[in-house]
Amino acid sequence: MRGGNLWQLGQSITRRLAQAEKKNITRRCFASDADLKKTALYDFHVAHGGKMVPFAGWSMPIQYKDSIMDSTLNCRENGSLFDVAHMCGLSLKGKDCIPFLEKLVIADVAGLAPGTGCLTVFTNEKGGAIDDSVITKVTDEHIYVVVNAGCRDKDLAHIEEHMKAFTSKGGDVSWHIHDERSLLALQGPLAAPVLQHLTKEDLSKMYFSDFHVLDINGATCYLTRTGYTGEDGFEISVPSENAVDLAKAILEKSEGKIRLTGLGARDSLRLEAGLCLYGNDMEQHITPIEAGLTWAVGKRRRAEGGFLGADVILKQIESGPSIRRVGIFSSGPPARGHSEIQNDKGENIGEVTSGGFSPCLKKNIAMGYVKSGNHKAGTKLKIVIRGKAYDGAVTKMPFVATKYYKP
Numbered sequence: 001m002r003g004g005n006l007w008q009l010g011q012s013i014t015r016r017l018a019q020a021e022k023k024n025i026t027r028r029c030f031a032s033d034a035d036l037k038k039t040a041l042y043d044f045h046v047a048h049g050g051k052m053v054p055f056a057g058w059s060m061p062i063q064y065k066d067s068i069m070d071s072t073l074n075c076r077e078n079g080s081l082f083d084v085a086h087m088c089g090l091s092l093k094g095k096d097c098i099p100f101l102e103k104l105v106i107a108d109v110a111g112l113a114p115g116t117g118c119l120t121v122f123t124n125e126k127g128g129a130i131d132d133s134v135i136t137k138v139t140d141e142h143i144y145v146v147v148n149a150g151c152r153d154k155d156l157a158h159i160e161e162h163m164k165a166f167t168s169k170g171g172d173v174s175w176h177i178h179d180e181r182s183l184l185a186l187q188g189p190l191a192a193p194v195l196q197h198l199t200k201e202d203l204s205k206m207y208f209s210d211f212h213v214l215d216i217n218g219a220t221c222y223l224t225r226t227g228y229t230g231e232d233g234f235e236i237s238v239p240s241e242n243a244v245d246l247a248k249a250i251l252e253k254s255e256g257k258i259r260l261t262g263l264g265a266r267d268s269l270r271l272e273a274g275l276c277l278y279g280n281d282m283e284q285h286i287t288p289i290e291a292g293l294t295w296a297v298g299k300r301r302r303a304e305g306g307f308l309g310a311d312v313i314l315k316q317i318e319s320g321p322s323i324r325r326v327g328i329f330s331s332g333p334p335a336r337g338h339s340e341i342q343n344d345k346g347e348n349i350g351e352v353t354s355g356g357f358s359p360c361l362k363k364n365i366a367m368g369y370v371k372s373g374n375h376k377a378g379t380k381l382k383i384v385i386r387g388k389a390y391d392g393a394v395t396k397m398p399f400v401a402t403k404y405y406k407p
Contacts, residue, residue, distance in 0.1 A: 039085035040182045040240040041247060048260055056149035058086040061262040071265035072272075072359040075229060076400070079188030079252055080261035080269075087183055088156070089222075089237055093142050094172040104162060105135065106288055106307055108298025114135040117144075117209045117224060119296055122155065127309030127316070128284040129291065131155050132276060134226055134235075136211040146235070148278050169398055176327040181222075182243035186250060187233035189267075190258055191349040192405070195234060197253045198246075208232075208404040217242070217249045227264065230273025230402040233298055271365060272358050274397030280337055281325065281353045281367055284288045286397065290369065292325045293396075300392075320360070322349065324375040327397035328366040330383045332390030335366040341392075349374050352383065359397060360394060366392075366400045392400040 017241065036059040045052065050061035064073060074080065092101060098109050107120035113233050117136030121129050131151040136144040147155045156177070163173060186195060192203050198217045206212060211224045219242035227233040238246050251258060267277070276282045282291050287309070289297075294317060301307065305314060328335065335355035355366030366383070374381070378397045382389040 001127055008220065013250060025398045029182050037086070039083055040210035041083045041085065041241040044244050044247060045083065045260070049117045050260070050262065053263075053264060056086055056152075058149065060086060061260070063262040064260050065263045067261065068264040068268060069143060069359040071259065071261045072268045074257075074259055075188045075231060075261060075265060075269055076091075076360060077231075078188070078230075079186065079190040079194065079254065079258035080229070080265065081247060081258055082185040082187065082261055082266055083182075083247075084185045084235070084261075085182035085240075085243070086151045088147045088149065089181060089183060090145050090147070090156075090159075090272050091138075091142060091176045091178065092145065093174055093176070095141055096144050096166070096172045098137070100166050100171055100173045101135070101145075102161065103166070103307060104159065105133070106301055106313065107135060107296055108300045109135065109137060109143065109368060111300060114139050115211050117211055117226070119293075121282075121293060121296060122147075122158065123288070123307060123309040123313065126285075126290075127312030128288040129278070129282045129286055130158060130284060130286060132278055132282060132293075134222060134224070136209075138211060138213075167389075173220045180240060182240045184236045184238060184243065184247060185229075185233065186236060186252075186258070187227045187229045187231045188258065189232065189403070190254055191231070191233040194250060194254045194258060198404040200248055208406050216292070217246050219246065221246075224404060225365075228275060229269040229274075230275070230400060230404075231269075232405045234405050268356055268359055271354055271356060271367070272360055272398065272400040273402055274367070274399060276325075276367075277354055286369075287313055287316060287321065288324065289313055290321045290323050295382075316337055320372060323369045324372055325353075325367060326354070326370055326375050327395045327399060328355075328368060328381065328383070329395050330364045330366060330390055332364075332383070332388070333385050335368075335383045335385060335392075339366075341368055341370055342382040342384060342389060343374060344380045345388070349381075351379075360400050365396070370394070380387065394400060 045061045050067040052059045053062045105120040122131045201214045218273045222237035224235045334357045335352045339352040341350040350370035352368040379394040381392040383392045
């Protein structure tokens, strides 16, 4: 997902709403831009008290009637339902779809078992990240891909450019962009038991990163056991005409324990899980190795290369990168993006890329990039906020333990 610090934006929106109520301003004023796209659940969000804000060209809920703090805690204790239909799902098909995709990403796509997927990164010629993405090998001739909303246009243009070159040489690959479908993310400990009420398939046999096509609440859905919170959960691609009914059914079956949750809590959840936000923690000048995603480069890919920027990335794997993404605990005000990071001598060694107050840990957490050698857990740091340096220390991530459902 891409964007600025959504937790901070959510707090700002909350303050603005309190002021607006005094002036009798309706909540729709926050989604007044006629140029913004709306998901199939837009009216559903508004009817349930969603505070709508512009995000990546869409009008999306930043939060609902409860606070971002409460929403974050409820996801970890019970569950959350997110509308993530602004993200872009697409299918690559054809007998050469795997070798084609492997020219663009770092994953060992061929090595995936059918019906399984992984996180990967689309790279450029310099090894930088164009986008991070979840990909699934549906079959040997069908790959399902989900890319970030804010990167949609550049991602699709990048894929199309390389597809034209590939097919002009006889490669068999085509694509379909799933604009006819919506995407819901159901996350938290109640995700599986609640969703089980709506499908006949045994979800206990479906593990983290598994993908199935199945009937859910009477609609044919693409179901992936994955998410962006660190919790167990699912991303559900559903025909847009069935999206509202599915959302209603999930909320009803949970008996009020699973709540509609906005992008503000989604940002605090992913930060607690130590997950990158493209546009903050990953950019076109940051390589997957610098971002701490060396594990995402498949073993065969390390040996063979063959993807854009492979020379840079493989060299970094061998010799180490000059900068590294780290987790940070800090004192004082919560660190924000672009806050300077100093060593204990006051020398600049890096910059914060994401930060905020952790609702679960009740302390400040942040991610950022520091010069190699300053990246080990326990290393003392200073975080400069509004001209004042505050104590901090490098810590391992995730900040909050993940609960992925694995065999």
